[in-house]
Amino acid sequence: MLWSRLLLIACGVTAGALVAASAASTASARARSQDETPFVNASSPVAAGEYLTVVAGCQDCHTAGWVEKKGNVPPEDRLAGNPVGFYGSWGTSYAKNLRQIADREGEEHWVQVMRTADGGDGKLPMPWHNASKFSDRDLRAMYQYTKSLGPKPLRLPRGTQPGVKPTGSYIDLMVKDSTSK
Numbered sequence: 001m002l003w004s005r006l007l008l009i010a011c012g013v014t015a016g017a018l019v020a021a022s023a024a025s026t027a028s029a030r031a032r033s034q035d036e037t038p039f040v041n042a043s044s045p046v047a048a049g050e051y052l053t054v055v056a057g058c059q060d061c062h063t064a065g066w067v068e069k070k071g072n073v074p075p076e077d078r079l080a081g082n083p084v085g086f087y088g089s090w091g092t093s094y095a096k097n098l099r100q101i102a103d104r105e106g107e108e109h110w111v112q113v114m115r116t117a118d119g120g121d122g123k124l125p126m127p128w129h130n131a132s133k134f135s136d137r138d139l140r141a142m143y144q145y146t147k148s149l150g151p152k153p154l155r156l157p158r159g160t161q162p163g164v165k166p167t168g169s170y171i172d173l174m175v176k177d178s179t180s181k
């Protein structure tokens with residue numbers, strides 16, 4: 001009798017502790033899944049986006065002259081695409097005019113393109129393999145910053161197929177082996 005009561009109390013304690021423990025672990029799992037996706041903390045999404053497009057290297061490719069001018073390009077000339085092509089095994093690609101894209105397409109489209117490497121069609125050297133790993137908040141912040149710059153029509157040359165050299169200026173990204181004849 002006494003033993004069975006003790007056993008019941010012990011079971012009750014254990015069950016109660018288990019419920020409490022599992023509630024705590026659900027809460028901490030929720031907190032963890034939020035914490036584990038880092039994002040930039042700034043005064044606004046636009047400010048976060050501006051910061052990200054600089055430190056994540058987007059401007060290096062998508063802003064004409066950014067590298068040559070060491071980043072001294074005013075906001076009105078940023079992210080409007082780069083007419084210097086990237087020539088490699090994929091043919092020639094151009095870092096697109098992100099302002100026209102942000103003006104034409106919505107935020108969901110932007111997130112989708114970045115997450116899926118443009119549905120699998122995205123060409124190099126756009127770092128799709130890294131871009132797909134941004135947190136949602138950071139991806140949206142970059143969209144909002146780009147959109148805040150407003151549209152800036154600037155036409156880029158057409159890309160070329162593999163093996164076809166472009167006609168304008170381009171950077172050669174073909175791998176060369178100095179030891180082979």
Ligand code: HEC
Nearest residue numbers: 056057058061093094095096113121122123124125126127
């Ligand atoms: C090394 C150069 C390079 C860097 C760095 C780079 N891009 Fe790109 N990006 C490109 C090229 C080239 C393309 C065109 C790819 C193609 O034609 O498929 C492109 C395409 C895109 C597109 C697709 C536009 C569309 O709808 O077709 C988006 C969006 C984009 N880049 C955003 C970014 C953002 C945001 C960053 C920074 C996190 C970034 N890029 C960094 C070169 C670059």
